Amino acid sequence: MAPAAIEDKTSLSKDLKVNQDLLDEKLAFDKNFDLVRREMEIGGKKVLMVFVDAFANADLMVEILQKLTALDRQDLSVDAFKKLFYQHINYVEVDQTEYLEDLIEKMLSGPLVLLVDGIDHGIILDVRTYPARSPQEPDLEKVVRGSRDGFTETLVFNTALIRRRIRDPKLRMEYIQAGNRSKTDIVISYIEDVANEDLVQTIREKISSINIDGLPMAEKAVEELILPGSYWNPLPRVRYTERPDVAAIHLLEGHVLVMVDTSPSIMIAPVTYFHHLQHAEEYRQSPSIGIYLRWIRFIGVAASIILTPLWLLAVLQPQILPNWLSFIGPDKVGKVPIFLQFLIAEIAVDMVRMATIHTPTALATAVGIIAALLIGDMAVGVGLFNAEVIMYTAAVVVGNYLTPSYELSLVNRLFRLFLLVMVGLFKLPGMIIGLALIMALLVFSKSFGIPYFWPVIPFNAKALLNILIRKPVPTSNIRPKIVHPRDSDRQGVPVPARKVGKEQGKNGNSNPKDKNDKQK
Structure with missing residues (x-):
């Protein structure tokens, strides 16, 4: 982060009362019934918990607090923050911050914030849970044969649906926030050694430079903000999909996905006119x-x-x-x-x-x-x-x-x-x-x-044939040149598939005894 940006932020104090007054001033607890603050004592130290009521997972909070409330005074007498952060909080998704603005931003996104008297750092525990619907087949992209799951309004669910289909360590899910007031979560997804680096950088810079108070219309507002100068052109320059399999195949072709929290529609970029005519049923x-x-x-x-x-x-x-x-x-x-x-x-x-x-x-x-x-x-x-x-x-x-x-x-x-x-x-x-x-x-x-009208103009006979003729999967071994992929070969070096026989169970796990026999 730039030094100028850090200078504009307020550092947390070691005095819990000072931090509490700052939070009261910023969040107006008396006017927000859904913002909860809980004062308690842990290991002989005063502690303040702040969270959004609807986002907090009560079961996780109880499990964490059971461990913390059992601490004695001597447990936090020396290096209280390090002991608390690295030893006594038995939870995985934990972060820290030393600035008031970062703490408030995180808390309003759903995580729980923990402030301890005598410590000038806030502890952030991601115990949030979102009101969400289960993945269902999208109404606009139904198929007779195929998966029945679809993207939802919850961003982490959508990334998981893609990860389930592409288990490549090169798959990237970059997190960006946009909207000065809404702080909307946006994820840029691409395969690092396939997608064009300049394309990824262009989309990243355009999203990072968004300067607007909020994005209540989610992906459509983002589209208009990252494709400026052609608002009155009716042609859709990105493709929307609610199907994870469609999103996955475009990732493998070298496209970039833009996912916006609260929206089940995923943006695919770049696209041509003929991308909008493809359907999973084919x-x-x-x-x-x-x-x-x-x-x-x-x-x-x-x-x-x-x-x-x-x-x-x-x-x-x-x-x-x-x-x-x-x-x-x-x-x-x-x-x-x-x-x-x-x-x-x-x-x-x-x-x-x-x-x-x-x-x-x-x-x-x-x-x-x-x-x-x-x-x-x-x-x-x-x-x-x-x-x-x-x-x-x-x-x-x-x-x-x-x-x-x-x-x-x-x-x-x-x-x-x-x-x-x-x-x-x-x-x-x-x-x-x-x-x-x-x-x-x-x-x-x-x-x-x-x-936009490729491969008709500029003309590419081979690519046009691929559009007109649905080729068998074994022969579809070249990624579209128009997206300028870093790796144009979809097959590459063949990797032998693992044999699945009697020695493997329902989950594909081999019997350890059989492995030892083979080694012998």
Whole structure:
């Protein structure tokens, strides 16, 4: 820590009463019912315990205090701090601090703080426990086959889910705090000998330089703060996932994860447009099935962007159609112009989607039925809407739901609306200009310095083939070059697997007797 930063901090006093007055001034115990202070005597010395009620694990506190309260005066007569810290506190997660600000910051994060009269250091015991839910399969990334665990709002749980899948000593979990008031916990995760060092340093510096009072919106606020200068670009330059297996495979490819406490969504950086089209289900099936699923998804996503603008163009400018497609277009337009019908239908779909999100689960199905029958069917029945408009709008909505990335599905919806407006105003030239502008946005956007539309632009045939074709795992031995990994080979030197036979138990532990026999 810089000397200037240390000079701004208040050193703890050896006088317990002075420290207690400083804490009273800073924390206002009389106005915070959940901040608890407990005065007691240990080994003939006055002791003050301070902790947040909801975070303290009572069982751990009782076990620690049973040991401390049994101490005699002579146990702490000489070198009280060293004896207390290194001998008498029978707990693993213990730290110390000599500054008041560090002590308060730690205490408000959950640990218990112990101050002893005659000692100018505070002892910090991490006996916290968080209100947390169990890991469950995320709603947005479900699979037919695969794990059913997902990230939660508790940071230590999320790191454990990744550690369970990658037991590499080179896996790093760097801890950073951001937010002048919120002191939000953030973890940068990467594999040291795989991830690009410059990329890791860039993300580390950007997070460390965050200067804002708080991060209540967690990962989204962090994203906007570390990707400045392009707030109005709708393209998602990081990928969010709630699946530990998805996060683990990106770590192995050389990406960097950013985890923010209180959020179950993990940021993956850097990413391209095609990273948002990958789904775990493709890798839970055989390669041939995976290829089929991937192409169905690609077709659906492409249709969700251009299907309705193309049909509208065919209706407004039917002379561009060949004779064998002359059947395209409505026999009766309806009382509302086709262009306005599409705009109204798009807005209505978004209204129904938002209403379903805010509707209690028991009533969500009823909202969908009302939208489909009472609004859609009745609008066609009275002649306000054309039936084909409803059909094509429903088709593109299905394509939106095929998009694995929720953020990208919203962007595709904006692209579709933009193309509808361009076609409605300028017909064929509008369609061409609209597609060109969308392509320009994809080409000139970047995610932490890497081209967003790679491997199309700049073109990389081998990488593009890997995107179009789901390769078998044994042949997927090269990490993506676009992230500039330090180690591009995923296979490396093969390590013989341990044999599992009768001599090993359920947990894979060998029988010691058999080991001795082999040595003989």
